[in-house]
Structure formats: structure tokens, C-alpha cells
Amino acid sequence: MVHAATARAHTNIALIKYWGKKDAALRLPFTSSISMTLEKFYADTSFTLLPSTQESEFILDGEQVSASAAARVMTYVATLQQRHGVSGTFRIESHNHVPISAGLASSSSAFCALAAAFAAAYELDVDRTELSRMARLGSGSATRSVFGGFAKWERGHDDETSVTRPLDEHPSLDLSLTAVEVDTSPKAVPSTVGMRRTAETSPYYPVWVENTEKACGLMERAIAAQDFTRIGELAQQSALDMHALTMTARPGFTYFQPETLAAISTVEALNDAGVECYFTIDAGPNIKVLSRAENVEEIANRFRAHMPAVTLTTTSFGPGVEYLA
Ligand code: DP6
Numbered sequence: 001m002v003h004a005a006t007a008r009a010h011t012n013i014a015l016i017k018y019w020g021k022k023d024a025a026l027r028l029p030f031t032s033s034i035s036m037t038l039e040k041f042y043a044d045t046s047f048t049l050l051p052s053t054q055e056s057e058f059i060l061d062g063e064q065v066s067a068s069a070a071a072r073v074m075t076y077v078a079t080l081q082q083r084h085g086v087s088g089t090f091r092i093e094s095h096n097h098v099p100i101s102a103g104l105a106s107s108s109s110a111f112c113a114l115a116a117a118f119a120a121a122y123e124l125d126v127d128r129t130e131l132s133r134m135a136r137l138g139s140g141s142a143t144r145s146v147f148g149g150f151a152k153w154e155r156g157h158d159d160e161t162s163v164t165r166p167l168d169e170h171p172s173l174d175l176s177l178t179a180v181e182v183d184t185s186p187k188a189v190p191s192t193v194g195m196r197r198t199a200e201t202s203p204y205y206p207v208w209v210e211n212t213e214k215a216c217g218l219m220e221r222a223i224a225a226q227d228f229t230r231i232g233e234l235a236q237q238s239a240l241d242m243h244a245l246t247m248t249a250r251p252g253f254t255y256f257q258p259e260t261l262a263a264i265s266t267v268e269a270l271n272d273a274g275v276e277c278y279f280t281i282d283a284g285p286n287i288k289v290l291s292r293a294e295n296v297e298e299i300a301n302r303f304r305a306h307m308p309a310v311t312l313t314t315t316s317f318g319p320g321v322e323y324l325a
Helices: 071-084 106-121 128-138 140-146 191-201 205-224 228-247 258-272 293-306
Strands: 004-016 021-023 033-049 057-060 090-097 150-153 164-168 176-181 277-280 287-291 311-315
Touching: 004 106, 004 140, 004 205, 004 228, 004 277, 021 191, 033 106, 033 140, 033 176, 033 205, 033 311, 071 090, 071 106, 071 128, 090 106, 106 128, 106 140, 128 140, 128 164, 140 150, 140 164, 150 205, 164 205, 176 293, 191 228, 205 228, 228 277, 228 287, 258 277, 258 287, 258 293, 287 293, 293 311
Parallel strands: 057 090
Antiparallel strands: 004 033, 033 090, 033 150, 150 164, 176 287, 176 311, 277 287
């Protein structure tokens, strides 16, 4: 038996957003979603089986995580152990190359890397579809990080059918993403909490579900056609729809901060100046700008001039989950 394994999973950004679960325990979503896996943001996670005399531990970026903070991860591993009929104490060691809880989808890479390391450490015979199920149980968005390029999480109707499939793992499309970090402090409303409140209380939620399924179909077609403009338009609209929806929860809330609106205005100004670009925003105040590679520098210069305090990182398509050891 292999007693340890290390996996690297890249974060993904949803171009058509997932925002709400119909089954919280299985993390079955109300809608399908479509993502782009990102090259520069990833997590490296090792899973090591320990002798039974040692207690399980979770070390994140070199520091032991307290029992309460580690609870979600420990519960998740217990769920996987039960599901696969394995047991034992373990050490998880994870290095995150992405700001945590800042709307940069850190949970997508974290839970995908953990699922993959777990499967390898126990020598489980799982294909990537099963890995996408396992990752989904940790965090919905993690299911999409199993694959590189463009991926679609089919909402399905049960554990078996709610899986991710690759749409194009090696896109030749010229698509860059510039992450504009206006604030990297942990978000006030975690996405799990925010989406639950929205799905349970917003009178507009059924419209979101119907519309998002349609948007997925349109996005799939745009990806197949390698249509940069259409992909950008659909992604931006899905983000605006999601953030409009949070305001209609009871009570309503928003992830936007004043800098988020300033960043949106900057994207508008760039378009007015003839630089075609679009934005998307996850459960946080930061925005990500989608553009062609040739415009990345001008976009960065415009942000530096308008918003000198922001941190900018430009990236493009990343690969699916891979093993390092
Ligand atoms: C706005 O995947 O973090 O990034 O399943 O509760 O862990 P849980 O939620 P999570 O939510 C992601 C929300 C989003 C949209 C998306 O990635 O599709």
C-alpha cells in the first residue's frame, strides 16, 4: 500500500456560476455551471496515513490548523473514508498558492487536491469522473478543478449524475484572466452560507435557476465556437445575475465593496477606449477581467493608474489535477 501521496489542483473561475444547493449533504447544485481552470492559482496537498497511535492533523501553509477550523476538512475526510470503506489517522499538509476566502475560489483547488491525494494514498481505483464526485462533496466548485481548460459541472439529479466533464481541456482560444485584488481579507459571508440564504429566501431564485441552465447551453456553444466576445458577455452577465440575486435574499446582502464598483467602472472605461474586456466576480469583492492576451498590459496600466492599491495577477488556462508524488 502507498502511504502518502501529493496532488496539485488549480483553482477554477466559474464563467457560469453555481449559487445554491438542492442537497446540502451531497452538494447537489440547483444548476449546472461552467468554468475556466487557472494556471497561476493552485494548491499542493499531501495526504499521509499515520500509525494508529498518532492523531490526525491538518497543516496549512506550514501551520497546524486548530481543531475547530479543521472541522470541515476532517469531516470531509471521514465522509470519504466511509464512502470508500477505508480508515485510519492521517496528516494533511497543504500549501495554497491563492489568497484564502477572498473570492478567488481557493476552496476549489483545496478540496480537489485533497480528494486526489486521498484517493492515491489509499490506492483507490477511481477515474476522473469519480474524482469529480469526491471533490464535489468537499466543495461544489472543487468538482470542476479535476479538469483543465473549460469544464462543465452537470447538475444531475443525484450523487451518480452530478459530475464534471471536460468541455475543452486544451483550448487554443486566446483568453487571459487578470485577477484584480481589491481586498484579500476573509469574506464576511462564506459562499456556503450566502448561497443557502439566497436559495432559501430570494423570490427571484427560480428565475435564476431557469436562466442559468439556459446560459450554460449558450456558453457551451460559445466555447465550441471559440467566440471570445460571446464567452465574455455570458460570463459577465452570469456574475451580474448572481450578485443581483444576493441583494434579493431576505435579508439581502452584497459582496461588493466601493472598490468593486470602481473596478467595474475601469472595465467600462477600457471598453469605451476600444479595449474589449469583461469582468466576473465570485463571492468576494475582487474582480477578474477577461481579455485577449494583447490587451493585458493596457488593462494593467489602466488599473494601476485608476486604482493604485490593487494587486494584479494575469493568468490563462491551467491543467487538471495532477500528482506530484
Ligand atoms: C461564487 O464551491 O465555495 O465561486 O459548495 O458551499 O463549498 P460550497 O461553495 P463554493 O462556492 C462557489 C461559489 C462561486 C461560484 C462558482 O464557483 O461556481
